[in-house]
Amino acid sequence: MSQVLRLFPEQYEAKVDALRLRALIVAECGSEPGKEIITSIVPTADADALKQRFAPVAEMMRLLQTGRALPSLVFADLRREIAALEPAGSYLTEEQLADLAVLLRSAEALYRFLSVNDSEDTNDEAGYPTLKALLGSEFLLPELADRIESLLDRFGRIKDNASATLKELRSEQAAVVRQTSKLTRSQLELAIREGWAEEGAQPTLRDGHLLIPVTPAYRKLVPGIVYDESATGKTVFIEPLAVVESNNRLRELEIAERKEIIRILIETADRIRPSIPLIGRLYEVMGKVDALHAVARYSLRINACVPPIKSEPHMRWFKARHPLLEAALKQQGRELVICLEAPKGRILLVSGPNAGGKSVCLKTCALLQYMLQCGFPIPVSPDSEAGVFSALAINIGDDQSIDDDLSTYSSHLAAMKAFCRIASPESLLLVDEFGAGTEPELGGAIAEALLKHFNEHGSFGIITTHYAKLKQFASEH
Secondary structure, three states, X not given: OXXXXXXXXXXXXXXXXXXXXXXXXXXXXXXXXXXXXXXXXXXXXXXXXXXXXXXXXXXXXXHHHOOOOXXXXXOOOOHHHHHOOOOOOOXXXXXXXXXXXXXXXXXXXXXXXXXXXXXXXXXXXXXXXXXXXXXXHHHOOHHHHHHHHHHEOOOOOEOHHHOHHHHHHHHHHHHHHHHHHHHHHHHHHHHHHHOOOOOOOOOEEEOOEEEEEEOHHHHHHOOEEEEEEOOOOOOEEEEEHHHHHHHHHXXXXXXXXXXXXXXXXXXXXXXXXXXXXXXXXXXXXXXXXXXXXXXXXXXXXXXXXXXXXXXXOOEEEEOOOOOOOHHHHHHHOOOOEEEEOOXXXXXXXXXXXXXXXXXXXXXXXXXXXXXXXXOOOEOOOOOOEEOOOOEEEEEOOOOOEOOOOEOHHHHHHHHHHHHHHHOOOOEEEEEOOOOOOOOHHHHHHHHHHHHHHHHHOOOEEXXXXXXXXXXXXXXXX
């Protein structure tokens, strides 16, 4: 069997609402790597590969059903920034270092969680070997996390004691700030006493400079630098000459502080650099766990399961539900039972009144089989059985094209031409309103010929129709 699942038409995913469903699973992810994995999943026609996809999903679902809360899988995406650390002299910002520490601690917490829960489950089918194998101890970097956390305070700012130089600089900064504040208040009190400033005026900070508000008529009586003026023009803001030198010293200290912080960040980057490949792989692993967690959470929400999977085309579903329409169908008390299995019963012909649910039945099957072959659990009864197809094809709705000069019926015929090429014992053909769109006698005759072709080629199919001739053909064959 081909390893690649063929889909017809190219818009198959949009037609069966697979894109909407995938977006709902993406919304369950806590990280960008997790979202990328869900978005990039491609359905497979390899039964063995599919079973391997389902193993960790089933374990994650079972783990969540125990009620144990998984450690947080929310972490910032620093893959580009980590890769950019290769050149000497490069570094991560304080905020990025804090985000990296969150990733490293999350990996540690997840590893401990899986180890503890794996050892606590003692029944035969318990344990989480596939999940535990994803995150090995080689991905843990506790020393690096310790180093980062020793540098940062709870606000993500480099601590004063990160180096002796930094501690000294910040201590002098604090002393200069106190001195500047004292001098500014002294100058403001003088201006108020002399009537140059209004009673109750307060110092103002503008662009890092501590200023005093002065009435414009007395601006020349206050020695200092005019920095700003109020919108009304009734106040000017002056930096007194007595504090200019202190403010200049403060700027010098701030520049020296920034240089020291950068030196510390570069030194820390030197420690991170040997672990860059490992951190890159850790992002991949944590992204996989996040994606599995998202799939499991969504699957439990829609009461989905992983049915036994046969290696050949097979569909024996009970109580199948469309995950996006389930709420509406529940109100109507409807359930769906689909059985397609070789050598007989490969093609199911569905008839009934308009608005009777035929198209919903078709789209449910189209979406659930696609979900299954992506590795997503499907909302069916656990006693259901499923198989793997090499091709999924659907013809539903009106695909007429002005560009290609195709009428509604012509577009159906073009689709049926493609269906004839796809028809094989490994294909699932889904056709809504088979033969509709033209004169009933002609449409019924063409539909009967196509149905005969599909049957002779051993195809599986679900087809909705109103034609009595097709119902008779189905009864006879």
